[in-house]
Amino acid sequence: MPATTTTTRGAGLSAADLAALRKHVVHTADGKLAASAAAKPRTVDDFATTADDVRRMIDEDLAAFVDQRAKKTPAGETPAPVPVLIWAHGGLTDKSAGLLTAQRQVGWWKKNGVYPIHLVWESGFKTTLQDVLRGKAGERGFTDVTDLAVEAAARVLGGRKFWDDMKLDSAGSCLPSVEGGDPGGAFVLAAALREYMAANPGAVELHVAGHSAGSIYHSHFVPRLFEGDDRVESVKSVTLLAPAVRVDTFEATLLPLAETGKIQDLAIFTMDETHEKRDNTAGVYRKSLLYLVSRAFEAERDAQILGLEEHLRRSGRTMAYLGDRGERLVLGPIARGRRSSTQATSHGAFDNDEETMMSLARRVVGVPDSNEPDRLTVFPARSRDVVADVTPAPRAEPTAARGATPRKRALCIGIDEYPRDPLGGCVADAQAWSDALGKAGFQVESIHNQEATRDRILRAMLDKVSSSRDGDVVAIQFSGHGTFVPDLDGDETDEFGRRDEALCPVDFRDGQLIVDDDLGAIWDAIPEGVSVTLFFDSCHSGTVNREITPEEAEARTTPPGAKKRMTVLDADEEARFRAERAAALGDPFRAAAWRQVVAVETDRAAAPPSARADGREVLISACQPDQVALETNGHGVFTSAALSVLAKSPALTYRDFTAAVVDIIDDAYEQRPLLSAAGALGTRVLLSSAGDAAPDASAAPAAAAAALAAAVSGDGQRASAEVRTAAIVAILRATADLLEAGAD
Incomplete structure (x- = not known):
């Protein structure tokens, strides 16, 4: 397991430090400024910024700095514009770390003649990321499995929601007043800068820099500088370090300003593709965070991210501006002159790397790329204080040793004890499947009733899939309710539109549902050579079809003595589902911020990608998308028929097995099981190893x-x-x- 050390965030920030930072830090929470703030904060928790603080920072503190610089100008000369650097930190940085970064940089920038303004925005994303990838206390983490499994865990266990929340906070900070409420904190800053520059022409020049998710923040902030009658004429430079912003967002917001010269110099510092893939995230993911963002946290898998070289090179428009390897695009680690060098070899290192920060400073101050001494104060790089600093341990891929015997592993899930709409045959189903699979040589894990929470089910599924090796056979069975939920993957995620089908864990009424996207992410993590078979006895087809509405499902006639394995969420339960899965839009300000996020994600997938063509799983589900699954006589109708065929004809192919089950059920019930299998998988023998010869x-x-x-x-x-x-x-x-x- 990785070695872990923990240090306290905010250590070393005295009351005097915090008071001094009030001249240089704009702190927002959920995009908003505070209503009041202590003039002399004693702790990090006490530190806050009000709208009056922002205006004082520009009209008094910046103005005083400009006056001091003007006094040093030789007599008869016009004072040069004072560089103002506006910095946005990354999304893995909490409030304490943001303040520590500001405290370390402020003095250095000022010694080099620059007035720094740090945008410190609260985000719980780092803690969430660690919880998602490692597992909660006492539970199995994912440190011994493939990167595909880590991506699946990150997508289905909470990472997506918090990434969306972070984007919402950055956009919200740049919003004007919504329905009479207060504007966002960065909007107030942009207005104050515009007003000051209009009243003091030539006094300052603006430079903008952001690290990681700070590029998302600046994609919303910089355009605000060009609004209104007092709009600025230009921003001298924008420098993005390892930017986590989507390419489409960048091309909708910052690139047009650069192409028209409103941003005079826009540059990107990031790692080359080789080093991105050598990086490590949270000690468990063997690539940089940007790959995890692309494959797990964005709405669609493989979203194009600006900081990834391979994605950059796919964007003709962006590359046309950046050029290949000029000053506008620095792919490191590289030493290429004083303005274009970086030795950062991890995603989080750019804002702490001396070469990167000195290159940035020379661009801001205007030092040419020559051999003349620049006389700049050297950047004070030092070891970063981190929470749960992880040294990753080597981990092997789950491949079988030569001659290893293939394993048979099963997971059987049954839920009867739902709070409001209990069932009576699901646990019996799971036990019957467990007995049948056990007799067939499977090692079976069972989860019943109150144990069958969303988190427990998904982690168990991912465990079975990701820790399997070439030649293994995995069977996963589920009996319980199915339902319908709002589709949160479309463009208009602030409105309930299309619906997804979902499995119902025991805690589903608290918003904890399992949708097709969750299952698809897990099946994508199936290692090569592993055979996975799914038996779902609920109203969930496991496909992307949406051929029945909740109203139609409820109206279906139920035969005497039978019960539907299907339930419908009410409005409050749908709201809880949304709150668990996506950025919360509980007020007009946040709803407006989310509309702004989506508006500039022009390539955002309207729906998740369909199952991959080379899918390795086989699903036999209890009914068609326009039908409901039934239970009677203490078992599911599908389970009773399926186990009957399995007991008497275990060597059938998947296709023939499904046909035999259909033949049994068709005569008595309006329920037709469905086989979903890619390619030739349907012609393989039921529950056979992928290494077995095909019929x-x-x-x-x-x-x-x-x-x-x-x-x-x-x-x-x-x-x-x-x-x-x-x-x-x-x-x-x-x-x-x-x-x-x-x-x-």
């Missing part, structure tokens, strides 16, 4: 005939209709396969 189509009719013969008992009497039907279906299917093969 030979030319021999299949004979094998099926043998199965039919075996269905006749020793005394000449035929076995059950279910087995007879399964064998006949097998013959027909195999014959069709043979004809297809002959046609080829």
